[in-house]
Amino acid sequence: MYRKAEENIMSLDCPRCGANQQLFRLEHKGYENNTICWNVYHCGQCSYTWRDTEDKKLLDRASRARWSIMQTTDPTCYPHNIPPPTNKE
Numbered sequence: 001m002y003r004k005a006e007e008n009i010m011s012l013d014c015p016r017c018g019a020n021q022q023l024f025r026l027e028h029k030g031y032e033n034n035t036i037c038w039n040v041y042h043c044g045q046c047s048y049t050w051r052d053t054e055d056k057k058l059l060d061r062a063s064r065a066r067w068s069i070m071q072t073t074d075p076t077c078y079p080h081n082i083p084p085p086t087n088k089e
């Protein structure tokens with residue numbers, strides 16, 4: 001059961017990079033009985049996408065795992081590219 005969108009714990013900043021809401025883009029709205037029950041946002045700064053009904057551990061930067069938080073969006077600070085996984089058939 002989804003929480004109503006108005007009851008969601010919505011961080012004021014991007015959970016991943018800390019950008020403010022002015023850089024967010026609303027991607028989708030989920031409806032149940034003609035009521036919005038969740039929203040999906042996309043951060044224009046780091047390209048992270050999340051649903052506002054996800055657990056607080058994922059939405060709150062202070063509660064997120066340290067490895068999942070970007071300290072900067074400066075690409076020169078990330079010199080190693082992780083190759084995409086190969087599909088095994």
Ligand SMILES: [Zn+2]
Pocket residue numbers: 014015016017018019043044045046047048
């Ligand atoms: Zn971001």
